[in-house]
Amino acid sequence: MDVETIRKDFPILNKKINGYPLIYFDNTATTQKPRQVIQAISDFYEKYNANIHRGVHRLSQEASEIYEQAHEKTAKFINSDWREVIFTKNTTESINLVAHSLDFNKGDEIVISIMEHHSNMVPWQELVKEKGIVLKIVDVKEDGSLDMEDLKSKIGKKTKLVSITHVSNVLGAVNPVKEICKLAHENQAYCLIDGAQSAPHIKVDMKRIGCDFFAFSAHKMLGPTGMGVLYGTKQALSEMGPFLTGGDMIKKVTSKEASWNDLPWKFEAGTPNIAGAAGFSAALDYLTSIGMEKIDKYERDLAKYAIERIKDAHIYGPDDRAGIISFNLKKIHAHDVAYFLDKKGIAVRSGNHCAQPLMTKMGILGTVRASFYVYNTKKEIDFMIENLDEIRRNL
C-alpha cells in the first residue's frame, strides 16, 4: 500500500487549518473523498443526468445503467446478489427500514448491545412504545469487548431479531458476528449487523457472516453523503412490506390500490440518489483496487502504533481493535483536547460519539476519539502525540 500515492488523490489534504496541514483523524464520523469519487459525481451531472427506469430515451437508459451497476458493484463488494442490495440514505435509514417493515408483534424480543450507536438503539426503543416489543440489552466486559455469555443468555425462543454492531464506533471492538448470527438462527431469530464501521475497513462477506440484514453508509468509505445500503437476504426481504411508498416501488397502480415492484426496487421509493450511486461506485472501485485486507492491516498497525505512544492516558476498548482509539488524558476534558488539537490542524472528535448509554455504563462524560483511514500516516500520529504532551503540560 503506497500511502504517499494515495494521499495525492485526496484534494482536501492540501488544506491548511489554523496554518497547519490538515490531519484528519475523524474517519469514524465521515471520510474524505478521493478525486475519482468527486469526478464520478460531476461526470454524472455533466454527461448522464436523467431520471432512471421510466425513460425510453437514451440518457435515461444510461443513467439507469449507472444506477444499476452501483447495485451490482455493491453486491460484489459484500459477496451477495444485486437484488439483495437496497440503496437508502444512510445506515440509520437502513436500520429504520427493518424496524418499520419486519413484522414485529407484541411480546417479540429484540436483542441489542450497550455498545450500539444511537441509530441501532432508538428505532428499537420506539418499537417498544409502538408495538410492545421487549428490548434486551447485552452488556460489555471490563475490557470493552462484547459479553458473549450475556448475549447467549438473552437470546431465546421469543427473540425475533438480534441487532448488533460489527465494529464499535467508540471502542473499536470487533464483534464475532458470524457466531452471533449462528446463535440467532439457532433460535429462529433474524440477525441484523450494523456494518457502518466495518464495511469501510475490513472485508465483509455476507455469505460468510450469514446475516439476514447488513447496514452501512457510503460516506464513511470514501463515497458521498446521502448514500447508504441495506443488504437483506431475498427470503427476509420478500417477507417484508414496503418502507416508503410512491413512485418506482410499484408494479401496477389502479385508483384504489397498488402492487409492489421486484427486489430491490420495492424498497426504493421515489427518485433515488443517482449521482450518489455513481460516486459510491467509484469509491468501491477505489477501495477494491487497494484491497480490503491491506486496508484493515494498515489501520490496525496505525492504531497499535498510536496506543504504544500515547502516554498518561486512559484508553478505552479491547486490545484487538480496528483503527479507532478512544481515550482521555487524565483529568483533562475531551473538548479541551479536541480544541487544542484543532489549533494544530488535527481533527479528532470529542464527546459521547452517539453512544450515550455506553458512556453512562463506563461512567464517563465522553472521550477523545482518533480514527484512521488509508490516507493517515505514522508521521501524523507522531504530531498528534507531540501535541497531546504539550496539552498535558500546559492545561
Next chain:
Amino acid sequence: MYPEEIMDHYKNPRNQGNIQYPDYEGEHGNPVCGDLIKMSVKTRNGVIEEIKFDGEGCAISMASASILTEMVKGKTTRQVLEMDEKEFIDKIGNIQTRTQCVLVSLNALKKALGDDINC
C-alpha cells in the same frame, strides 16, 4: 493555551461547591457534550449574597462558571435574568466553536432564578 483569565479560573475555581440551604437552585446541561453545571444561590432583598457552582466540564465551562459567580454577586436576580448572552460571551472572550461551553453556567443560573429556558 486559553487566555490567562480562563486558565486562572480553571486552575483555581472560585465559589465551587454547594450552598446547603439555597434560596434558588438549578442546573443546565451542555447539549453538545452532556456536561452539567448546577448553581445554588442565596439572596437578601432580591440581591445575590452568596452563589456556588458545581459540576463537571471542560476548562471553558468550568472557568466561565467561576467567572460568572464573581460577576453576579451583589446584583439583583432581575439584573441576572436580564443579562445578555452575547455580553457574557464577550466577557469570557469569544472562543471559536465553544459558545455552548461558555453558556452552560449562565443558563443554569437563569434556570435557578426561575427562567423557563427551553433546552
